[in-house]
Amino acid sequence: MAKLFRFEKTSTMIDRYKWWEVIGIYAGIAVFLFFMLAPFIEGFLVSLKPLSQLFSTPYSFWPENGSFTAYRTMWESVPKFGWYIFNSLLISSVATMIVLVLVVPAAYAFARFKFKGMALVLGAFLAVSMFSGAVLLIPLFRLLRTLGLLNTYFAMIVPGAAFLIPSAIWLLRTYMMRIPAELNEAAYMDGASQFYTFRRVILPIARPGIIVVAIMTFIGAYAQQFIFALTFNSKTEYMPLPVGLYAYFGKQEVIWNELMAASFVGIAPALVIIFFLQRYLVGGLTAGAIKQ
Amino acid sequence: MSQNRAAWIFAWALLAPAIIYVLVIVAWPLVETLRLSFTNASLRRTYDYVGWRNYEKIFDKDFLEIIIRTFTWTSFSVLLKMIIGTFGAVLLNCAVPGRHLFRLLTMPPWIVPMAIGIFMWGWMYNGQFGMISGLLQRFGLVDGPVAFLAYGNTAYWATIVTDVWIGVPMVTIYFLAAIQSIPRDLYEAAWTDGANRWMRFRRITLPLMAPAIITMSVLSLISTFNSFDIIWILTQGGPSGSTTTMIIDTYQTAIGSKKYGEGAARAVVICIFLSLFCVAYFRMTRKLAAAAKA
Numbered sequence: 001m002a003k004l005f006r007f008e009k010t011s012t013m014i015d016r017y018k019w020w021e022v023i024g025i026y027a028g029i030a031v032f033l034f035f036m037l038a039p040f041i042e043g044f045l046v047s048l049k050p051l052s053q054l055f056s057t058p059y060s061f062w063p064e065n066g067s068f069t070a071y072r073t074m075w076e077s078v079p080k081f082g083w084y085i086f087n088s089l090l091i092s093s094v095a096t097m098i099v100l101v102l103v104v105p106a107a108y109a110f111a112r113f114k115f116k117g118m119a120l121v122l123g124a125f126l127a128v129s130m131f132s133g134a135v136l137l138i139p140l141f142r143l144l145r146t147l148g149l150l151n152t153y154f155a156m157i158v159p160g161a162a163f164l165i166p167s168a169i170w171l172l173r174t175y176m177m178r179i180p181a182e183l184n185e186a187a188y189m190d191g192a193s194q195f196y197t198f199r200r201v202i203l204p205i206a207r208p209g210i211i212v213v214a215i216m217t218f219i220g221a222y223a224q225q226f227i228f229a230l231t232f233n234s235k236t237e238y239m240p241l242p243v244g245l246y247a248y249f250g251k252q253e254v255i256w257n258e259l260m261a262a263s264f265v266g267i268a269p270a271l272v273i274i275f276f277l278q279r280y281l282v283g284g285l286t287a288g289a290i291k292q
Numbered sequence: 293m294s295q296n297r298a299a300w301i302f303a304w305a306l307l308a309p310a311i312i313y314v315l316v317i318v319a320w321p322l323v324e325t326l327r328l329s330f331t332n333a334s335l336r337r338t339y340d341y342v343g344w345r346n347y348e349k350i351f352d353k354d355f356l357e358i359i360i361r362t363f364t365w366t367s368f369s370v371l372l373k374m375i376i377g378t379f380g381a382v383l384l385n386c387a388v389p390g391r392h393l394f395r396l397l398t399m400p401p402w403i404v405p406m407a408i409g410i411f412m413w414g415w416m417y418n419g420q421f422g423m424i425s426g427l428l429q430r431f432g433l434v435d436g437p438v439a440f441l442a443y444g445n446t447a448y449w450a451t452i453v454t455d456v457w458i459g460v461p462m463v464t465i466y467f468l469a470a471i472q473s474i475p476r477d478l479y480e481a482a483w484t485d486g487a488n489r490w491m492r493f494r495r496i497t498l499p500l501m502a503p504a505i506i507t508m509s510v511l512s513l514i515s516t517f518n519s520f521d522i523i524w525i526l527t528q529g530g531p532s533g534s535t536t537t538m539i540i541d542t543y544q545t546a547i548g549s550k551k552y553g554e555g556a557a558r559a560v561v562i563c564i565f566l567s568l569f570c571v572a573y574f575r576m577t578r579k580l581a582a583a584a585k586a
Contacts, residue, residue: 033397036398102309105306137559138325142324143321162314
């Protein structure tokens with residue numbers, strides 16, 4: 001990953017630092033990153049420590065006789081662990097697909113057409129993201145119960161997807177607004193219908209943007225599956241990872257090294273995504289927010 | 293004319309699926325919450341309309357305390373996110389080797405499943421064996437073990453710190469983008485005029501970052517106000533209600549005690565606050581956009 005260590009030649013004098021400034025910057029960054037990463041470092045070290053060292057005072061930072069035993073034994077203590085990961089991935093994937101099917105046409109409409117009432121609708125979509133799922137739990141719970149959908153994957157996927165729509169629309173609309181309108185006119189001159197233009201001209205061009213939105217939505221869906229899964233599902237075999245592990249976290253005797261080992265295996269997909277898709281990430285995370 | 297009409301139909305047809313979805317999953321439940329707030333709905337199959345009784349019942353001293361606690365908790369958290377985010381963004385903007393890696397390393401708290409990050413904090417806050425208590429004792433800052441989540445005051449701050457931890461990456465990356473969109477000529481001109489680094493930060497970076505800071509404060513205010521996972525996993529609102537915010541309180545009433553009617557009334561109060569933030573946000577973005585044009 002040569003990209004990470006790109007040494008750019010800074011030609012302008014303005015970016016030249018005195019030696020004590022460099023030390024100050026690195027010290028500041030070190031403090032900042034320590035705050036961001038301390039839980040992960042500590043969590044990882046805990047996953048390596050044997051329980052006897054974990055539950056001993058005084059506190060010791062480095063593991064003695066560290067081993068990856070917990071990564072093996074956790075499969076017995078958390079018997080459905082494989083299922084939790086599978087459920088998490090399944091819920092995120094289906095939610096992402098639902099969001100894409102709804103958002104790609106909508107974002108195109110918002111980007112290309114300016115009809116009366118559309119600005120209001122866009123505002124309403126954005127307002128959705130301001131309400132958390134928590135205030136809607138009661139009617140949703142009753143609705144799902146009436147429909148007999150409590151304790152199914154459906155109960156976690158459908159409400160979750162609704163809250164991923166606003167940011168996806170915003171992000172993709174921003175991207176699609178950069179596609180020149182002349183393309184539409186040219187297609188119209190050639191006798192293409194609106195739908196044909198959308199399907200054959202716009203979609204292929206928008207593909208990179210759609211991919212970014214898909215990644216962002218997937219990460220969001222993977223990261224935020226808690227409240228709906230906690231409330232609408234009590235079947236162990238359908239639980240996504242966060243709720244599945246929460247059941248162990250809440251126990252009287254937490255086997256911490258195994259919980260941390262399980263957590264690390266659980267976040268591995270997210271970390272892999274960060275590592276390989278970093279180029280898309282920073283752009284994707286900020287593009288939607290920065291400019292219309 | 294006919295082309296225009298076809299385009300009109302096409303545009304709304306594209307929007308229809310998303311609109312219907314959000315109407316069913318978000319808008320209808322919102323209306324339903326309002327309706328249920330005037331009933332005594334519970335696990336029983338039938339319920340009656342009870343007028344304003346739910347609202348009369350919740351507006352007591354406890355609820356007022358919860359509202360105030362929600363606002364102080366949220367304000368401290370947002371304030372810390374803005375300060376640390378600005379600090380991080382300025383540092384990560386420095387042209388030093390390794391900065392691309394550092395930017396990447398700020399992201400994990402944001403990207404990994406929230407609940408899992410919170411488990412790790414749960415361990416760090418452990419009094420007997422956790423890292424924070426352990427290090428504090430080692431450096432002689434405290435006498436004995438501090439069980440952060442066992443006392444009201446420390447639990448209150450512990451949940452704030454975790455909330456800040458989760459929120460900072462997004463704020464930082466957003467601020468970083470804002471800083472990078474500031475034209476370089478400004479800095480070069482100031483540099484030629486002999487302005488030092490602090491002056492350039494104070495007179496160029498900070499004023500031009502202001503719109504980003506304002507926007508992010510409101511967005512962050514809304515998401516922090518809605519914060520559920522952190523408090524629920526770490527303390528479930530305890531000890532003795534010291535971390536019970538409005539969201540937690542609503543959840544306990546509605547889902548915990550199955551008092552749907554009363555829970556709905558509490559949810560409506562949350563919605564009123566959120567709508568106010570929402571209006572403030574739209575007003576502000578409009579003003580900022582107008583200011584940017586002028």
